[in-house]
Amino acid sequence: MKNSKNKAAFICILFMVVCLIGGFFCGRFTYRLIENNSLGSLKENLSDILYRCAFPTFFAFSALSVIIGLALYFSCCKTYRQLQKDNENDELWDKLEEKLDKPMIVSELSLIIIYFFMISAFYVVICTDTYTDDNIKKILFIAGIIVFVVFMFINLFIQFKAIGIEKKLNPEKTANIIDLKFISKWVSQCDEAERLIMYKSAFGAIRITNLVCTIMIIAAIIAAFLFNTGIFPLFCVTVIFAVLNLSYMINGDKAQKKK
Amino acid sequence: MPLNNRLKEYRAKLGVNQQEMGKLVQTSRQTISQIERGDYSPSVTLALKIAKVCGCTVEDIFEYVEGNDDEEQ
Numbered sequence: 001m002k003n004s005k006n007k008a009a010f011i012c013i014l015f016m017v018v019c020l021i022g023g024f025f026c027g028r029f030t031y032r033l034i035e036n037n038s039l040g041s042l043k044e045n046l047s048d049i050l051y052r053c054a055f056p057t058f059f060a061f062s063a064l065s066v067i068i069g070l071a072l073y074f075s076c077c078k079t080y081r082q083l084q085k086d087n088e089n090d091e092l093w094d095k096l097e098e099k100l101d102k103p104m105i106v107s108e109l110s111l112i113i114i115y116f117f118m119i120s121a122f123y124v125v126i127c128t129d130t131y132t133d134d135n136i137k138k139i140l141f142i143a144g145i146i147v148f149v150v151f152m153f154i155n156l157f158i159q160f161k162a163i164g165i166e167k168k169l170n171p172e173k174t175a176n177i178i179d180l181k182f183i184s185k186w187v188s189q190c191d192e193a194e195r196l197i198m199y200k201s202a203f204g205a206i207r208i209t210n211l212v213c214t215i216m217i218i219a220a221i222i223a224a225f226l227f228n229t230g231i232f233p234l235f236c237v238t239v240i241f242a243v244l245n246l247s248y249m250i251n252g253d254k255a256q257k258k259k
Numbered sequence: 260m261p262l263n264n265r266l267k268e269y270r271a272k273l274g275v276n277q278q279e280m281g282k283l284v285q286t287s288r289q290t291i292s293q294i295e296r297g298d299y300s301p302s303v304t305l306a307l308k309i310a311k312v313c314g315c316t317v318e319d320i321f322e323y324v325e326g327n328d329d330e331e332q
Contacts, residue, residue: 088276094292094299170287193290 051130058117062151065110073105213241269313
């Protein structure tokens with residue numbers, strides 16, 4: 001027991017020392033790069049490439065994500081039709097319930113990433129000199145809005161329909177997706193096993209988000225010094241990190257005091 | 260998992276499918292399926308409801324096996 005404690009302490013101290021030494025050398029290297037302005041041309045070339053790729057990436061990603069989402073949804077519909085013919089097949093029930101998660105995940109992720117690409121693309125048109133012709137700027141701007149609206153509605157359609165199938169499989173779930181309190185009503189209609197799955201998923205999400213926030217803070221610091229992005233990105237990530245951990249602790253405290 | 264169960268057997272005796280069983284014990288079909296597969300151990304309340312619907316005791320349906328807790332850890 002004492003040996004395992006000593007081993008854990010040794011690994012922890014070693015990890016901190018490695019981070020300290022690594023941080024020192026990274027900082028020194030970054031300072032040298034800034035001093036010599038070694039990244040000057042790299043910054044410009046990289047920015048140029050990223051700005052030119054913004055709109056094509058936005059359009060391509062929107063189309064691809066919707067195609068994948070629709071394919072997954074239609075696969076669920078096919079399994080649902082099989083289930084309607086063979087209602088007593090337990091394996092088919094389980095298969096359909098597992099399948100229904102996939103179009104939901106794809107459409108949810110797609111919505112988030114489409115927002116990002118759309119804002120990035122509009123930033124390129126409005127705030128950079130990538131496109132100098134005013135007509136091209138207008139066309140891209142209008143095309144961007146149309147693409148965003150169309151693909152957003154398709155993704156929402158996929159989510160509505162997937163939840164519709166879920167509600168047919170589980171008639172006790174009556175929460176309406178267009179209701180602002182949909183999530184809390186849906187959770188209140190879930191039974192103990194479903195809630196346990198949600199709680200486990202939420203905990204797993206917190207663990208991963210904590211790790212990602214740590215990495216993003218480091219990335220934001222490096223970007224602030226190397227690419228002059230300012231401290232706003234660092235501020236945003238810090239807020240998310242703080243709110244995540246604080247809300248976890250507060251909710252944990254509430255849950256302990258309940259009953 | 261720490262519990263072995265014979266829920267599928269008792270459900271077959273009752274002549275109900277998983278969805279109907281879920282309605283009888285006020286839980287979802289998915290939960291009944293997870294219990295039968297051994298992927299989920301029901302709460303005391305749910306176990307008592309299941310036993311009542313099946314017309315037997317909780318111990319008739321669920322069996323705690325020593326040593327399975329250690330395997331789970």
